[in-house]
Amino acid sequence: MVRLMSDRELRDKVRQVGIEQNEMLLSGSWWHSIDLGHGLVTPGVHSLAELQGIYASLDLPEDLSGKTLLDIGCWDGFYSFETERCGARVTAVDCWRPSNFFAAREALKSKAEFHELSVYELGKDTFGSFDIVLFMGVLYHLRHPLLALENVCELTSDFAIIESHIIDKMREGDEPAMEFYEFDELGGQYDNWWAPNLKCMAQMTRSAGFARVELLFRNDTRAAIKAYRRWNDKPESIAPNLRILDVLNATTFNHRFPYRGRNSGLSIWAEGLAETARRWEVRVEVGGFEIHPTYVGPPGDPQYSSLTQINVPIPRGLEPGQTSVCFWHDGKLSNDFEITLTEATRW
16 A cells, blocks of 8 residues: 655755755755755856956856857856846857866756867857857867867957966066976866966957957966957048059959858058058958958059058858948048858869
């Protein structure tokens, strides 16, 4: 004969299950301290106060409603869950399946998606793009850091936050530099491969395709930068004497423009640009994304010596179709010039 539990016994049973679940959550090895509510905080190596302080320094909007956010290298998930709490639709990625992330997600009733992927496997074609990308504590773990930053750029439609170990305190001089570690020279960890100084990290980030970076915080061993896909100084009106006359493929010098891959660069032929303009002063916009030129100067053909040639990579994250190109310098904006980006083929 089956005996039904009384209401009191049932409540006691539910209470005991809850206690056991909480004990499981608060045991084990946690990197992040995560507030699970009801007075429960996971026992992370990094305290809740420390992580909240770092989060505050990231200069994220208080209200992230309507924003899509990708957290690459999410680990236990503090930043994933904190940005979700502020309204973001969050996708989290790590190169393994961290059990703590799933335990915290269940306890928080989070809707954050998780994908077990390497940063080298991420791309817009298969993963889409995100308003905001977090790339924190990952760079120095990578064998191919510049490739990873290029992938991060491709996934970012507004800005990314990139945080890393830095070597400024250990290395004198102001030149961009990065140290390589063959074995476990950095922190005794076998998977720490590189560490840049702050200047190197900023320059690599711009070289990967971001338009500009700003420093968020820096201490003796860590730094974070905010990397934007656009500048904030685009003039509002077009200067009539600054004109794009033609745009060619920078490699084949025809009007075929693959939007990515080999031969995916533009050569802008313009008039009215000052001879003293240097390439780090010229801003180029292609399809709404902005990028640094790789060359600004006279064309190779002497008959066009009155013109300026501006070579620029096609920004990452664009798609095939009609696209406008413009540039500006010293507060003067050129006209828009329309081109058509196509799938990459051999020509």
